[in-house]
Amino acid sequence: MSTHPSAVPVRAMLVLGTRPEAIKLAPVARAMAGSEQFEPVVVTTGQHREMLHQMLGLLGVDVRISLDVMRTRQELSDLTARLVQELGGAMRAQRPDLVVVQGDTTTALAGALAAFYEKIPVAHVEAGLRTGVLDNPFPEELNRCLIGRIARWHFAPTARAARHLTDEGVRAEQVFTTGNTVIDNLLWVLAEGTGASAFRTEARRILVTLHRRENQGDRMRAMGRALRRLAHRGDVEIVLPLHKSPAVRDALLPELDGHPGIELVEPLDYLDFAATLAECDLVLTDSGGIQEEAPSLSKPALVLRTTTERPEAVEAGAARLIGTDPDAIVGCAERLLDDPEEYRRMANAGNPFGDGRAASRVLAQLAEDFAADVPVGATAAGPYSAA
Secondary structure (H helix, E strand, O other): OOOOOOOOOEEEEEEEOOHHHHHHHHHHHHHHHOOOOEEEEEEEOOOOHHHHHOOOOOOOOOOOEEOOOOOOOOOHHHHHHHHHHHHHHHHHHHOOOEEEEEOOOHHHHHHHHHHHHOOOOEEEEOOOOOOOOOOOOOOHHHHHHHHHHHOOEEEEOOHHHHHHHHHOOOOHHHEEEOOOHHHHHHHHHHHHOOOOOOOOOOOEEEEEEOOOHHHOOHHHHHHHHHHHHHHOOOOEEEEEEOOOOHHHHHHHHHHHOOOOOEEEEOOOOHHHHHHHHHHOOEEEEOOOOHHHHHHHOOOOEEEOOOOOOOHHHHHHOOEEEOOOOHHHHHHHHHHHHHOHHHHHHHHOOOOOOOOOOHHHHHHHHHHHHHHOOOOOOOOOOOOOOOO
């Protein structure tokens, strides 16, 4: 248990390691930096080092500590152990009042676990997402379930995500529905207006993102062949920012490199990615965050996975969960490209993920709890205590 003098800024350590975490924690970091109530301490683990370093400055995020934990083709167990050790050391040196983690990455789990070991309360941004299948996506589903057992504050993006948490036994007074901070950042970036689209023609524009671990190998090669079939139409331009993962590149480059109508580009910085998303007609993705961003810009999204932890977009009609079969991918994409009425229905379905004010709600709740000088620890009477 811990309390905090209300006159002293709350030192908040924000832990991030991947590009999606940076995108979704940037609004929280910017808001904290502009508030007298908080002192943000941003720690990067380098899980996506190249992607992070190209974008954090553009997002207005100042990094206090940079760790170097990545090794080529390292096992998840090795990465997790290294992260917990390095983050634990950073927490002992910085002595934060709370630790903020985002989403479901190995960095997020390790940050929450290290904070628990140091008896520092944890705030989980984008809490409560579930597929109900423990190893799909792997390892993200388990990661977010474990963080849900550790966190003191659960900032859920939607009412459904909040219900998942209370159904699992998290106290209702520790769960807050805020919307998703990715919408905050998308609107901020587009308002900046400095990004450049990767599309180069006036053809129908398809933005593709592929990286999911469970899709790598033969399945991803088959999806590459589906993209080739779409490109053969001759009336589309496909842009695919190629993930840095060697496994992704090994699967996609032999299938797609040099193919007419398909532009393989290096990972785009977020400003350019947002501009590219704003200019596309259709999204094909196995990613998570883009399922939230696409509906905000009225872009139909086909989700190339067998499960999704973001069913709100599917239920709203803004996204479709179509699996990984190449025939299904080509068939669903062509129906949207060729049927204007079906396309309009998806494009106009609306966005269930928020209004762009999620970060302000996160800060308001944290400020209220710390200013009230109430116990905020997660150890003696944590979210899973029967007391």
